[in-house]
Every structure is written in C-alpha cells, then in structure tokens.
Amino acid sequence: MGGPREAAARAQELRATLEDANYRYYVLDAPAISDAEYDRLFRELQALETEHPRLATPDSPTARVGAAPLEAFGSVRHRVPMLSLNNAFADEEVEAFDRRTREALGAEAVEYACEPKFDGLAVSLVYAQGRLAVGATRGDGHEGEDVSANLRTVRSIPLRLRAQRAPRRLEVRGEVILFRRDFERLNEHQRSRGEKVFVNPRNAAAGSLRQLDPAVTAGRPLRFFAYGIGEAEGFALPATQSELLDLLGELGLPVCAERRTTRGAPGLLAYYRALEARRPALPYEIDGVVYKVNRLAEQERLGFVARAPRFALAHKFAAEEATTELVAIDVQVGRTGAITPVARLKPVFVGGVTVTNATLHNEDELHRKDIRVGDTVVVRRAGDVIPEVVRAVPGSRKAGAPAFRLPAACPVCGSAVVRLPDESVARCSGGLYCPAQRKQALLHFASRRALDVEGLGEKLVDQLVDAALVQTPADLYALDVGRLAALERMGERSARNLAAALERSKRTTLQRFVYALGIRNVGEATARDLARHFGALDALIDADESALQEVPDVGPTVAMSIRRFFAEQHNRDVIAALRRRGVSWEEGAPRRAAPAGPLAGKTFVLTGTLPTLSRADATAMITGLGGKVAGAVSKKTDYVVAGADAGSKLARAEALGIALLDEDGLRKLLKG
Numbered sequence: 001m002g003g004p005r006e007a008a009a010r011a012q013e014l015r016a017t018l019e020d021a022n023y024r025y026y027v028l029d030a031p032a033i034s035d036a037e038y039d040r041l042f043r044e045l046q047a048l049e050t051e052h053p054r055l056a057t058p059d060s061p062t063a064r065v066g067a068a069p070l071e072a073f074g075s076v077r078h079r080v081p082m083l084s085l086n087n088a089f090a091d092e093e094v095e096a097f098d099r100r101t102r103e104a105l106g107a108e109a110v111e112y113a114c115e116p117k118f119d120g121l122a123v124s125l126v127y128a129q130g131r132l133a134v135g136a137t138r139g140d141g142h143e144g145e146d147v148s149a150n151l152r153t154v155r156s157i158p159l160r161l162r163a164q165r166a167p168r169r170l171e172v173r174g175e176v177i178l179f180r181r182d183f184e185r186l187n188e189h190q191r192s193r194g195e196k197v198f199v200n201p202r203n204a205a206a207g208s209l210r211q212l213d214p215a216v217t218a219g220r221p222l223r224f225f226a227y228g229i230g231e232a233e234g235f236a237l238p239a240t241q242s243e244l245l246d247l248l249g250e251l252g253l254p255v256c257a258e259r260r261t262t263r264g265a266p267g268l269l270a271y272y273r274a275l276e277a278r279r280p281a282l283p284y285e286i287d288g289v290v291y292k293v294n295r296l297a298e299q300e301r302l303g304f305v306a307r308a309p310r311f312a313l314a315h316k317f318a319a320e321e322a323t324t325e326l327v328a329i330d331v332q333v334g335r336t337g338a339i340t341p342v343a344r345l346k347p348v349f350v351g352g353v354t355v356t357n358a359t360l361h362n363e364d365e366l367h368r369k370d371i372r373v374g375d376t377v378v379v380r381r382a383g384d385v386i387p388e389v390v391r392a393v394p395g396s397r398k399a400g401a402p403a404f405r406l407p408a409a410c411p412v413c414g415s416a417v418v419r420l421p422d423e424s425v426a427r428c429s430g431g432l433y434c435p436a437q438r439k440q441a442l443l444h445f446a447s448r449r450a451l452d453v454e455g456l457g458e459k460l461v462d463q464l465v466d467a468a469l470v471q472t473p474a475d476l477y478a479l480d481v482g483r484l485a486a487l488e489r490m491g492e493r494s495a496r497n498l499a500a501a502l503e504r505s506k507r508t509t510l511q512r513f514v515y516a517l518g519i520r521n522v523g524e525a526t527a528r529d530l531a532r533h534f535g536a537l538d539a540l541i542d543a544d545e546s547a548l549q550e551v552p553d554v555g556p557t558v559a560m561s562i563r564r565f566f567a568e569q570h571n572r573d574v575i576a577a578l579r580r581r582g583v584s585w586e587e588g589a590p591r592r593a594a595p596a597g598p599l600a601g602k603t604f605v606l607t608g609t610l611p612t613l614s615r616a617d618a619t620a621m622i623t624g625l626g627g628k629v630a631g632a633v634s635k636k637t638d639y640v641v642a643g644a645d646a647g648s649k650l651a652r653a654e655a656l657g658i659a660l661l662d663e664d665g666l667r668k669l670l671k672g
C-alpha cells in the first residue's frame, strides 16, 4: 500500500472524492458515482485509517459512525433563540399577513421567499472554522439537547463546509426528516426483527435522533434540509433569504428544490396551491408552506412578536381526509368517567398513518352528524391530533341501520351512565368503584384537601393499582405493611410511613369526606355546605333532589349529580367499607339555614325555552329570592314556568293542576 506519504495523499484524495459524492448526491441531487463505488472507496479509506491511525481525522467521512453510546445528552444553549412560526389556515389570513407586512414596511408590494414546511424536527448545526462543532435539537427554543454524535451520522450534513475561507462561526438551522421511502424500508426492517414500528416519518426521525447510541442513529437513513441561520461571525450576509439558501447550498448544505420567490398575496396563494398539488409526489412529508419576507433588512425592521417572527408565516395544509367503512361504535370510559363513543373503522391510510379508531366526540355530535354502523364515513387526521369521523357519505346507509344509543350501564363497571343537564358528555356514575376511574378517584381521595393521606401520590397510586393491591379507596385501609414493603422502590420504612399516614387520615370531617368522594360538581365549598346542612352522612345519602336543593347554591344539576352518585349501589358499598374500616368523623345535628326571601318555600320547575331568559338566569333569579328550582314536576311543585317547545313537564303540570307561568308572569311574580 506504499509508504506513509502515499497513504496520506491517498486518504486525502479519498476523503475529497467521498465528500464530493455526498455533495452531488444530497445537495445537487445528481449522483456522480454508484452506491457500490461509494462503499468501495469508503472501505478503502477505513482500511487506510486503521493501518495508519494518525491519518484519521474527526471530520473524515468514516468518522460518521464511530462515537460511543452516551449516558445522557448534554444541553446546548441557543445564543439566538429558535422561535416558532405563526400559523394560518385560510386564504384571508394570508392576505391579512401580506397587508400587515406592506403597511409596516410602507411598501406597495413585498417580495417573499416561499418554502415547504418540512414535517420533521428542527435542529441547529454550529460550524466553527468550517467544521461541524455542535449539533442540537430545538428544545424549548432557548436550550436544546446536544445530539452532535447523532447528527454526525447523517450523511447529508457536511462535516466540513465547502469553502476556501470558511466563516469563523456559522450556525445553520434546518429540519431533520426521513424520506417516505426510507421510512417504509425502516419499518419493514423493524417489523422483520420484531422491533418497534413507527407511526409516521416524523416520529421515526424524532426517535432516531434521540438515540443515546449513535450507532443506532447511523442505521437510520435520516436527511437534512437547511432553511436558515442562527448566529454568524465572519460571514458576509447576502441581501435576501433566497440568496442565503443558495449560499448555504454552495457551502455543501442541502436546500430544497421547491423554493420560489414571489410577490404579494396572490403569489403566495399560487405557490401554496401548486405545492399542495405536488405534495403527494414529493419524496418527503410536508404539512404546509412557509412564507418569509425575502429581504433580510426588511425582516430585521419587522422584528418579532412574542415567540414568532412578524416577517414569516406558516400556511398549513388542511387536514387530510379519507373514506372508509364504520365497522362498529364502541364506548370508552375516561379517567374521570367520561363516556366517549369511538368509531372502529376498516383500516384506512390518512395523514401519514393507518387509522383504525377515531373519536366521535359525544352523543349529541353523533346524532347531529347521524353516523351509523355500516356507513361509509369521512375520516380526518391532522398532525398529531386524534383522528375524527367528520361525516357519513350520503346514500351509503345500510337498510335498517339503527341510530346509536349510549349504553345505560358503564361498559367497564356496569354502574349507571348519567348525563347531567347542561353537559354534553355522559359519565359513568360509579366514580368510587369503576376500574377506569380508579387511579383518579384514589388520587383525589388522598389529596391534601380531601382525606390528606401524606405520601400517596401519582406514582404510588399507579403501583398499588397495577399490582392489584388496591381497587377502591376502601382497600387503602386494608393494606398490610409487609405487602407494601415488597413493592418496588418502597422498602420497610416508606411502607410504615404510608401505613401511619393512612391511620392518621381515618379521623376526618364530614366535609372532607364528602369532598373526597369525588362527586361531579361537588367541590370543597359545596361539600362544606352539604356537611353543614345535613349534619350526618346518612341524611345526605337519603336526600332526594328537592331536599338537596334546599342547600344554598345547589341547583338542579348539582342535586341530580349527588343523587345519582349515592343511588349507585357500587358507591354505597365502598362508603360502607370505608366506615367499617374505621374512617370516621363527628356528626352533628342538621343546621338548615332558615329559608329566607319572599319566595321561601316555593318550588319552581322550568321547562321549554323562555324568550329572553336563559335557564341559568331564571334559576338564579328564583333562588335569589329564596325559591327553589326542581328538575321534575310533582305535587309539591308550586309553579311551572313554561317556554317554547315545553314537553312532558307542561303536560304533567296541567294534569296536576299546577300554576303555570310564562316569562312575563315569572317576572311579575318576582317583582312582587
């Protein structure tokens, strides 16, 4: 292989050839040599460097794969913050942007640089004396993670700038992405080895860049496109953004070929439409376009507002839609008991991922859109948001398909499903018992203003529930120290501390206990009022809705919520178990506030829509004068206030011979 001199010369030649091959491939998009040839030259260089270790340099093409795994990423402070962009969706917003820009610059027409908005991850590359020194993620915009070793493995990022006299310091900013084809290949590879499959190219790029082992990143075909600069020293700035990117290209950085300059809002919108049409044909994913005032001097004059530049705008593409068949409607129970209908779909590829489930939001939405099982439906997905069913395709309905009904019982625990007036969401009423709500219920129960079990936080609740040691709050008081101590990260001492805290929490007040139950719409203040009013828990448990509404600030909705909670046997069982296990408080005599006001003792029922008063306003006016508003008409009802479209309540009032009022009548009565 010749002497050291020949070896040094050959190594230099090989490096230049390999760098040039990279440049032609990634920047000029015009490959000069085949992959096989590249690999052959690369291996020759590797062999030379192994034989003559002194020839190895940190920016040799062979240095892209070498670095050792890290324990953790260091952090990098961005001397010039990495900001975000203001978003626009509608044409009018783009027109308004152009108008504001023209006014601020006092210009007739403004020239813009238009670029794709890459759907990847923002990174910063600092070149010191032309050599890649630091590569970092955006982080919070001020401080990011040092992912230099990973970024060095990205072949389209030059380790050295192509310049006779490189700038002293130049920070290049851009996006790390995965091309679609590379993403698919990566997933095939992952799948064949039984490893994690990524949902879309952006997630795959993010996951790859945040690997602590650069060898893993090196195996992922990441790409880079430059779109701007950060700090710069010893670098002569050109006059415009478009020339800046041309210059970055000459320095060896990949800049994308879809860039254009244009003038005025019509030019911006034409670019947007053209790129949207080309979007499916692009080898990478974009989620919109970015407009930037082209002249850098004008950018400087426009400056920044909050966290985004005034000189730029991201114009996002509309969420992608696709049609598929709705196979079934299931319901899901959330952490707070919210019941959400979920569409099970025939798998469909939309917005970069295969979608099989989509939210239908709630019962009203579902009925408004009239979506039924078997329908062909339009599914929409934008960015990382949950996919949703937009509408059914007219004419796709299968004969006899029934309208969807929410189940009357919670699919998780069988407790009654309740939808309170004024709420769009139905909920499982078995808050103390339902497995779906378990963790939330326990956390609330143990919280400081409830039973105040010191040390019982989120992590521990997760552990206790996951280990099946605790199902309901009552189980907390049956925990044994030995089994607690056996939990991971627990130990004898913490176990004893928790046991002591639980013991202390047993002695509580009725107010805290009522609050700890986590009844919807019963916060601390209502719990206090209820405790004072009823004095004893059993009196509260047995109270009907009209008795509940005698409590100050308890209206029909809160009364119904309380009633339904205690009506659920599952909850009553848990309460009984809590008492059996020693949770106790002092009970007192009921202290009912003497009803005051001219309407004291009078019960009203509201039905239908009043011409000007909302239900809440009418209720406030009545209760303000000492009256009560009940949810249902009974013999005890004194007045029924009926508006337009009053239904069964009006009929029942008429049948019982109860006094009827319209809005005028109500106002007169209230005036006395």
Ligand code: IVH
Pocket (backbone or CB within 6 Å): 083, 084, 085, 086, 115, 116, 117, 118, 119, 120, 121, 122, 123, 138, 174, 175, 227, 228, 290, 309, 312, 314
């Ligand atoms: S310029 C001060 N240009 O969009 C403006 N950003 O919301 C800095 N992005 O996370 C950004 N393509 O990574 C710019 N052609 C482009 C872009 C682009 C994608 C991302 C960027 C950032 C986000 C800004």
